[in-house]
Structure formats: C-alpha cells, structure tokens
Amino acid sequence: MPRPRKRLAGAAGLDKKGPAGKHVKTKNTESSSPQKIPASKNCEKNTGSYWLMKSEPESRLEKGVDVKFGIEDLKAQPKQTACWDGVRNYQARNFLRAMKVDEEAFFYHSNCKEPGIAGLMKIVKEAYPDHTQFEKTNPHYDPSSKEDNPKWSMVDVQFVRMMKRFIPLAELKTHHQAHKATGGPLKNMALFTRQRLSVQPLTQEEFDFILSLEEK
DNA sequence: GCCAACGTTGGC
C-alpha cells in the first residue's frame, strides 16, 4: 500500500494520523472480487471474519511525508482509534469493504527491522471513502478518483491489545512451511501466498493457531 | 541497499 504508509486522518473526525495507509496502492482491476469469506452462519457473537492489516512502524518518507504508523501510534490516538487510509490496491480495498464492526484484525508490522504481528485491533467503523485520495499533497493522492465516485475506502480500527509476545514473521514462516509439507492451519496463509497484499483475511483456524503461539 | 515478487502501464 501502499506500504503502509498512511497517514493521518483521524478517525471520526479527529485529525491525527491514522494508520496509515497501509500499504498498497495500486490499482488493479476492479474486478477483483470482493471476496468471500466464509462467514459463519449463526447469530452468535463474533461469527465474522478475521483480518491481518500491515503498516510500517518505522519512519520512511513517501513524497516527503513520514508514513510511519506502528501499533504504538494507534495506541496513542484519541480513543485508541484511527482510520486505516492509504490502501490503493483493489483487492485490499475490497477486503476493507467486507469488514464488519467488531471483527478482529492483527496489526502487522511491515518493512521494518523485525516484521511480524504486534497486536490485535477491531473494526469500529465500516468502509467509507478514504479522504486522502482527494488531497493533492497526500502521498496517496489519486487524481483519477472523483468526489462523486470515490475509488478508495477506509475503515476505522481501535486498539484491542498487544500480543502477549510479538510473533515474528520468521516464526510464522516456519510454521507455514511445516504446515505446507504435512498439513496444518497456516498451510495457505495469505501472508505467504499473497505476498504483497496489505489487507488480508484469515480463517478461524489461522487466527486461533496464531493466538496459540502467544503461549509458547 | 539489494532484489524477488507481482501489479500496472502503455505500445503495438
């Protein structure tokens, strides 16, 4: 996305930085399907999908603007809430549009010294137009997007908690490789099979397995 | 800083 990059925007009107855009900008075709995530089908609580969203925790200038936005930055926002702007990839955008309030997402640190999952957040506002696409000085400005038909969306996310311990990418990769060989929950994890996708879905099994790693 | 992966652009 953009790489994460993102910046600013406060959620709900505050203006601070939001999570940044996380990665991806790109435009693919609108045809990427909005995805279908297995939804559970009942009406209990939390039957929705799980997500993983990437953002860069270390400073990096993009068009002169620092796109840093790590989990500590989210935690520091008013109400520990921020908008996730800057996504400029159609497939990632479609996942943003599929998110429902209260669904949980891992906050993944990318393009940094130690990449991996830093914590948990939840969706507190469903997709709405990403205002940064219309701001000429924003690193993710998209001159092809029109106000009356915005191309890009964002959601608001709220910090839930840090992982009990940071889960490094290298560790996830080790499990992914073992699971590919002998079967296991991370066998098809998007982090490895859809390498550059900054917003991605996780199955219940993937989510639960990753949470179980906290105890090791 | 290098570079592999992969999405986008644009000539034809």
Add this chain to the structure above:
DNA sequence: GCCAACGTTGGC
C-alpha cells in the same frame, strides 16, 4: 489482448 518495461512491496 499481449507483453515488455516499469513501479511498488517488503523481506532480508
């Protein structure tokens, strides 16, 4: 519509 060139993502 093909595909080479190019730009971005993001690990290492």
